[in-house]
Amino acid sequence: MARGNRTGGSGADADGPRGRVERGRDKLATGLLVGAVGVFMAAGISACNTNPHAADVPPPSTVEQQPAANGKTPNTESSAHHSAPKPGIELPNTIQVFYATTPAFQDLTHHIVLWNATQAYKAMYAASYQPAEAGTPDLKRYWTGTGYQQAHSWAQAWIAAKQQPVGFSVLSNVVVENLTPEQATVGFCEDLSGVVRGNVQTHTPGKALQPKDSLGDRIEYSMVPTGVKGQWQVNGESIAKSSPLCPAPSDKRHRSSTH
Known part of the structure; x- marks a missing residue:
């Protein structure tokens, strides 16, 4: 009985190592595209809904953050990402x-x-x-x-x-x-x-x-x-x-x- 050709358009065996690698690349590319679209949409929404000034x-000075009583500087890492x-x-x-x-x-x-x-x-x-x-x-x-x-x-x-x-x-x-x-x-x-x-x-x-x-x-x-x-x-x-x-x-x- 003749056996059907299991290779893809590139001639690689779809179930072989090369076929699995190519499928992985396709999935990675798709994932990156979806991620990029998500970042673009988030950036667009942020740009529309915020004012940088x-x-x-x-x-x-009475409402500014002051050092703690023990002399240690308060933790300000959470606000470090804000722009000047x-x-x-x-x-x-x-x-x-x-x-x-x-x-x-x-x-x-x-x-x-x-x-x-x-x-x-x-x-x-x-x-x-x-x-x-x-x-x-x-x-x-x-x-x-x-x-x-x-x-x-x-x-x-x-x-x-x-x-x-x-x-x-x-x-x-x-x-x-x-x-x-x-x-x-x-x-x-x-x-x-x-x-x-x-x-x-x-x-x-x-x-x-x-x-x-x-x-x-x-x-x-x-x-x-x-x-x-x-x-x-x-x-x-x-x-x-x-x-x-x-x-x-x-x-x-x-x-x-x-x-």
């Missing part, structure tokens, strides 16, 4: 916040209050990127009372509309006023001409939140200490629309403040 206002800080305020996804001019610190308490105000602003924008509920841990950490209700409602409205603020906000004329151990007021101008309404479902930009070359809004935070050293919260927010105190920064100013 670190906080423009550095944390005050860059100008700008870190926020998730496609929203960025910049200072037209970085505020100067008058003293430690001034620095602490301003840093917490910055974190509160960031937390409000970050909350608007949640899929369903705006009540994030950071929103609860930096906002309280009526202020929390205002920030939560603002972020929740974005979520309900299936929209997200996309672009960059520029803060200017930042002042810390009425600063006492019990309360403080932080005021600043907010230029939103670089922010548009992004559609969550179609990923397309919509109308800008502020016409270009128009007056910005004047924001005031009332803030109170929490009793924890270095921690203040916003307990109220007032907004003066199109304030004469807030002329629109130039495009040149925008570019110079981003790097």
